Amino acid sequence: MAGNTIRAPRKRIAIFGSTGSIGTQALDVIKSNTDRFEVSILTAQSNHGLLIEQALRHQPHTVVIGDDSKYDVVREALSGKGIHVMAGPASIEEAAGFEDYDMMLAAIVGFAGLRPTLRAIESGKHIALANKETLVVAGDIVMQKAIEKRVPVIPVDSEHSAIFQCLVGELQNRIEKVVLTASGGPFLGKKPNFLVNVKRDHALRHPNWTMGAKISIDSATLMNKGLEMIEAKWLFNLKPEQIQVVVHPQSIIHSMVQFEDGSIKAQMGLPDMKLPIQYALAYPGRIPNEFPRFDFTKTSSLTFEQPDLKTFRNLAIAGEAMYKGGNAPAVLNAANEIAVFGFLHNRIGFLEMTDVIEQTMAKMPFIQRPTLQEYFESDAEARNFAASLLKM
Ligand code: NAD
Ligand code: MG
Numbered sequence: 001m002a003g004n005t006i007r008a009p010r011k012r013i014a015i016f017g018s019t020g021s022i023g024t025q026a027l028d029v030i031k032s033n034t035d036r037f038e039v040s041i042l043t044a045q046s047n048h049g050l051l052i053e054q055a056l057r058h059q060p061h062t063v064v065i066g067d068d069s070k071y072d073v074v075r076e077a078l079s080g081k082g083i084h085v086m087a088g089p090a091s092i093e094e095a096a097g098f099e100d101y102d103m104m105l106a107a108i109v110g111f112a113g114l115r116p117t118l119r120a121i122e123s124g125k126h127i128a129l130a131n132k133e134t135l136v137v138a139g140d141i142v143m144q145k146a147i148e149k150r151v152p153v154i155p156v157d158s159e160h161s162a163i164f165q166c167l168v169g170e171l172q173n174r175i176e177k178v179v180l181t182a183s184g185g186p187f188l189g190k191k192p193n194f195l196v197n198v199k200r201d202h203a204l205r206h207p208n209w210t211m212g213a214k215i216s217i218d219s220a221t222l223m224n225k226g227l228e229m230i231e232a233k234w235l236f237n238l239k240p241e242q243i244q245v246v247v248h249p250q251s252i253i254h255s256m257v258q259f260e261d262g263s264i265k266a267q268m269g270l271p272d273m274k275l276p277i278q279y280a281l282a283y284p285g286r287i288p289n290e291f292p293r294f295d296f297t298k299t300s301s302l303t304f305e306q307p308d309l310k311t312f313r314n315l316a317i318a319g320e321a322m323y324k325g326g327n328a329p330a331v332l333n334a335a336n337e338i339a340v341f342g343f344l345h346n347r348i349g350f351l352e353m354t355d356v357i358e359q360t361m362a363k364m365p366f367i368q369r370p371t372l373q374e375y376f377e378s379d380a381e382a383r384n385f386a387a388s389l390l391k392m
Contacts, residue, residue, distance in 0.1 A: 007035065013281060014041035014060075014125075016096065016116050017107035019050045021212045022130045022156065022273065026105050027054060029278045033287060040101035043092050043108070043116075046070065052077045059083070061100065064091045066112075096120040103281065105156070106131040109214050110337050111379055114138060118372075121145045121153075128280035130156040132231040133337075137330040138375045139234030153235065154280040159228055160235055161276035162254035162267035167236070168284075170259070178238065179256040179264075180228055181248040182307060183208050183271075185219045188249060191311055198350040200343065208251040208271045217340045221353060222307060226318020227336075230329050233322060240323045245315065247305045252294060270294045313354045317361065327367040327378040334382035335360035342390040360386045 013030060017023045023044075030037045039058040044051040045066035055063045055078055064086045065074050071087035078085055086095060089112070096104060096116035104120040105128045106113055113131035118138075120127060122145065129135070134142055146153050155161050159180050167175075186205055187195060203220040204213060211219070218224035229243045251271040258264045269275055270292055278287055309316040314336070321328040338360075339353035348356065360382050367374050 010034075010036060010038045011103060011281070012040040012101040013037050013103050013105060014043075014095070014098075014101040014120075015039065015105045015107060016041075016043045016092065016113065017045075017105075017109065017131070018042040018054055019044040019047040020107055020109060021210065021215075022107040022277065023105070024050075025274050026107065026277050026281070027058060029274055029281060030058070032289065033278075033282075036287070037281060041095050041098065043095065045108075045112075048074050055083055056081065062086065062095055062098065064095050066092055092116050093119050096125075097123045099123070102126060103128055105277075105281070106134065107156075109133075109212055111137055111333065114142075118142060118145065121149055121151050124149050124151055126151055127153045128156050128277070129153050129235075130277075132157055132227050133333055135231045135234045136227050136333045137379060138370075138372060139230065139329075141372050141375070143234050143237075152283075154283050155231075155235055156273075156276050156280045157228060157231060158271070158273065158276045159255040160232060161279055163232065163236060163257055165267045165279065166255075166257040166265040170257075170265075174260045175236065175238065175242065176258045176260045176262070177242045177244055178232055178236065179244050179246050179258065180225060180232060181251070181253050181255050182222065182225045182245055183219070183251045184247045184249050184307075185222060185224075187220055188247065189308075192351060195311070195350050200346060203343070203350065207249075209273070211273075213344055214337070214340055217343060217353075218336070221314045221350070222312035223314040223318060223336055223353075223357075225307070226315045226322075227333070229319060230322045240319070243322075245307050247307050248302065250299070250302055252299070252302055268294065314357065317354070317357055321361070324366070325368070327364070327370045327375060328361065330370070330375050330378045331361055331364045331382040332357060334379045335386040338383055338386035338390065347390050356386050356389050359389060 039060045041062045042060045043064040048070040062084045068087045075085040093115045096119035103126040106117045107130045114134045117134045253266045256266040321332040335357040339356040342348040
């Protein structure tokens with residue numbers, strides 16, 4: 001009967017941020033499932049060498065390089081290959097609005113991912129969302145637009161993928177709370193007298209995950225978990241008091257949902273981003289794979305503890321921004337992006353990142369119900385102010 005099997009058409013995937021940690025892992029997933037997926041668009045900011053290599057291997061119809069100065073070399077390398085080459089931030093956004101793809105994997109890092117993702121939603125594309133900053137900055141507008149356009153936003157972030165998977169089949173049932181698990185990062189158990197001397201390379205070494213530089217620093221400061229609380233609030237329409245963070249150093253339980261009868265569902269597995277990436281691309285189906293399996297007989301304990309909010313103040317500040325709402329999370333995010341940049345370039349120390357964020361939050365005017373334009377303005381103003389603290 002094999003010859004008579006009717007296969008669904010291949011899902012056409014556009015990867016925005018294809019040269020990053022998420023983007024490259026997504027291409028691995030696609031390479032193992034070429035009967036299900038094809039690549040339509042690839043975008044990158046500056047790594048033109050890798051972008052060219054990916055384009056030659058995966059044959060998208062369009063590639064976009066964010067850095068204009070790399071346009072000629074990319075166009076040259078792909079000439080005669082039937083691949084349309086574009087350049088610049090406006091082109092990244094324009095490509096997001098193209099007709100001929102089905103799903104965007106939003107894997108750009110930071111605020112830069114917001115405009116392309118919004119454009120994709122406006123043109124009715126399904127979203128596999130890795131770029132959490134999009135929801136941190138303008139979650140109300142993004143989710144409202146997704147509802148209007150009836151497009152699913154499927155989380156790629158492992159915690160949110162876990163919650164999403166726990167909610168399958170539970171649409172009628174009220175969530176009492178979600179428990180976001182945090183590994184605790186490379187400095188779990190450390191105190192400020194240690195953190196004050198932490199250097200870039202040490203902070204970039206995460207015990208359980210290999211990720212891009214920005215999210216690695218966010219994981220070390222626990223800002224990542226703060227951003228994820230805000231991401232969860234918008235994705236699952238939760239009140240701040242329904243979101244709890246628990247440190248779980250083994251990163252086996254990726255997050256949990258507690259329902260109103262007290263029953264708790266968890267999603268588990270080895271820490272490997274390919275799994276949530278594959279789940280989001282293939283949703284609602286699951287795809288068999290050869291990824292390593294978690295073995296209970298080789299793990300003696302799964303442990304849980306409270307986050308240390310006194311030491312990792314970023315998590316507390318992000319929690320406050322979530323409760324405050326309005327433009328506070330957008331300001332938090334902008335200040336954090338600048339602070340992380342400053343730390344990665346050795347301009348400020350590890351603990352000073354928090355000072356930059358706190359001072360920026362204190363300085364920026366509060367807007368209760370910002371328009372999209374006001375979110376953009378809040379981002380720009382907060383960035384400028386935070387940068388002035390770094391003397392950049
Ligand atoms: P990364 O730094 O490895 O890759 C970022 C990608 O975005 C690259 O392709 C880069 O070219 C592109 N990019 C960077 N700046 C850009 C700009 N200004 N304009 C357009 N494109 C730009 O980052 P990553 O670790 O892959 O993370 C991507 C997103 O996914 C982040 O929002 C992160 O929080 C989220 N995420 C990542 C992981 C992970 O394991 N890496 C896990 C969960 C969530
Ligand atoms: Mg995560």
